[in-house]
Amino acid sequence: MARSRARNPSSGKPGAAPGHRIVPFVDEDLGNSAYLVASDATRDGVLIDPLRDVDRYLDAAKRARVTIAYVLDTHLHNDFVSGCREVAAATGAQVGASAEARLEFDHRPLREGDRISLDGMDLEVLATPGHTPEHVAFLLRVGDARPIALFSGGALIVGGAARTDLLGEDLAGPLARSLYRTIHGKLMTLPDDVAVYPTHGTGSFCAAPTVEARTTTIGLERERNALVQARGEDEFITSALSGLPSYPTYFRELRPINRKGPRVLRDLPRPTPLPPSAVAAWAEQGGAVLDVRPAKAYLQGHVPRAYGIPLDAPLVTWGGWLLPYAIPLVLVAEGTRDLEGAVRALVRIGFDEIRGHVKGGMAAWKAAGLPVERVRLISPADLRARIKSGEPPVVLDVRQDDEWAGGRIPGALHVENGRLPEIDLAPLQGRPVVVHCGTYNRSTAGLSVLARRGLRDLTLLDGGFAAWASSGFEIERGPGET
Numbered sequence: 001m002a003r004s005r006a007r008n009p010s011s012g013k014p015g016a017a018p019g020h021r022i023v024p025f026v027d028e029d030l031g032n033s034a035y036l037v038a039s040d041a042t043r044d045g046v047l048i049d050p051l052r053d054v055d056r057y058l059d060a061a062k063r064a065r066v067t068i069a070y071v072l073d074t075h076l077h078n079d080f081v082s083g084c085r086e087v088a089a090a091t092g093a094q095v096g097a098s099a100e101a102r103l104e105f106d107h108r109p110l111r112e113g114d115r116i117s118l119d120g121m122d123l124e125v126l127a128t129p130g131h132t133p134e135h136v137a138f139l140l141r142v143g144d145a146r147p148i149a150l151f152s153g154g155a156l157i158v159g160g161a162a163r164t165d166l167l168g169e170d171l172a173g174p175l176a177r178s179l180y181r182t183i184h185g186k187l188m189t190l191p192d193d194v195a196v197y198p199t200h201g202t203g204s205f206c207a208a209p210t211v212e213a214r215t216t217t218i219g220l221e222r223e224r225n226a227l228v229q230a231r232g233e234d235e236f237i238t239s240a241l242s243g244l245p246s247y248p249t250y251f252r253e254l255r256p257i258n259r260k261g262p263r264v265l266r267d268l269p270r271p272t273p274l275p276p277s278a279v280a281a282w283a284e285q286g287g288a289v290l291d292v293r294p295a296k297a298y299l300q301g302h303v304p305r306a307y308g309i310p311l312d313a314p315l316v317t318w319g320g321w322l323l324p325y326a327i328p329l330v331l332v333a334e335g336t337r338d339l340e341g342a343v344r345a346l347v348r349i350g351f352d353e354i355r356g357h358v359k360g361g362m363a364a365w366k367a368a369g370l371p372v373e374r375v376r377l378i379s380p381a382d383l384r385a386r387i388k389s390g391e392p393p394v395v396l397d398v399r400q401d402d403e404w405a406g407g408r409i410p411g412a413l414h415v416e417n418g419r420l421p422e423i424d425l426a427p428l429q430g431r432p433v434v435v436h437c438g439t440y441n442r443s444t445a446g447l448s449v450l451a452r453r454g455l456r457d458l459t460l461l462d463g464g465f466a467a468w469a470s471s472g473f474e475i476e477r478g479p480g481e482t
Contacts, residue, residue: 020121050071102259124147165244179227288324311338
């Protein structure tokens with residue numbers, strides 16, 4: 001089995017009526033959930049918002065003796081390549097998606113009021129624009145009973161709604177107004193006891209709130225959701241557009257891919273094992289090597305000019321943020337488990353050109369006598385002494401804006417990690433630079449990008465800002481910052 005932080009519960013959740021089951025599949029790295037909704041009577045099911053590596057869904061359906069008859073997307077996803085075509089190719093299931101999505105492959109276009117029926121289990125289509133223009137949600141009814149569950153995509157999530165700015169600033173405001181009408185004019189008319197199963201949640205850059213719960217109810221959101229409690233449309237829009245963090249650059253690539261229809265893989269790619277000499281030749285010709293081992297292993301020795309993005313950074317986010325999109329890659333991993341985990345992460349966001357991996361890993365690379373690069377580390381105490389010297393280094397803080405606002409090393413330069421592939425490096429050329437994040441993962445990845453772009457005098461702060469703060473050293477905050 002691949003290393004994964006996905007959770008695949010095997011039984012129904014609150015909201016499932018007798019004779020029916022709702023099985024969530026949570027991927028914590030992407031912060032997203034897919035759902036298998038099935039009838040126990042006929043063993044027919046519907047799969048909603050699957051990721052591209054679909055074996056987990058197919059295996060769960062097989063164990064439960066469920067036939068996936070339909071596979072549905074709530075919207076054109078920005079954060080992952082849809083698995084709908086993969087499921088359809090493997091099972092013969094019919095793909096369903098909003099007619100407004102204008103998919104360019106075989107599917108059933110869905111509109112407000114349409115129903116997908118499986119032996120008394122109906123999924124009613126609701127047009128729910130806001131997060132995206134074409135967004136739909138699915139309301140589960142069993143027989144003629146009142147609705148019992150809402151598969152809300154990003155139209156309603158625990159504590160908020162998915163952001164409306166992913167398609168650009170020009171659409172952010174109009175989409176927020178659509179979202180207001182979706183939530184206040186439609187979703188909040190549902191009964192309080194309707195269970196809500198969102199696609200986006202904690203860990204997703206599509207989601208603004210950071211609430212640990214993955215599911216909720218209409219009643220709970222009526223009581224606790226700031227967007228639901230907004231006093232009027234203007235207050236709603238202000239709230240929806242405030243405090244939104246930056247998001248990965250690969251997001252701009254996936255919407256057109258999902259509309260056209262991603263290439264069907266049919267199985268998880270298995271990279272070719274390559275001898276170290278072949279990888280050395282690849283790297284010397286400018287080919288990209290991606291090292292997905294833990295940060296400390298990369299720091300202690302890696303292929304020269306290799307990107308270092310640990311699998312648990314997570315790779316699915318930072319690979320898409322820091323690497324040129326869909327660049328061909330050769331991987332360095334620790335064992336088959338991590339190699340498979342890396343492949344899963346990469347194909348989920350459209351990095352299909354995985355040319356191979358170093359056979360035997362870094363141990364084989366070193367045994368072949370090939371050059372090894374290492375990253376210098378500096379302790380918080382030594383960095384503090386250098387800052388107070390007459391020739392301090394540039395301290396480059398690559399944490400997110402909100403982390404920076406909460407406190408930083410005095411005199412540090414702040415550039416969010418995701419911006420490092422594009423910033424002007426001229427002010428840093430020829431100067432010693434000490435990079436840090438909260439601990440290791442992001443700064444290791446960011447430092448590897450800077451090294452590949454040509455900076456040479458690079459050092460990593462050992463333990464990051466957490467180590468600096470725990471040492472009791474000075475922390476700078478701006479006016480009004482806490």
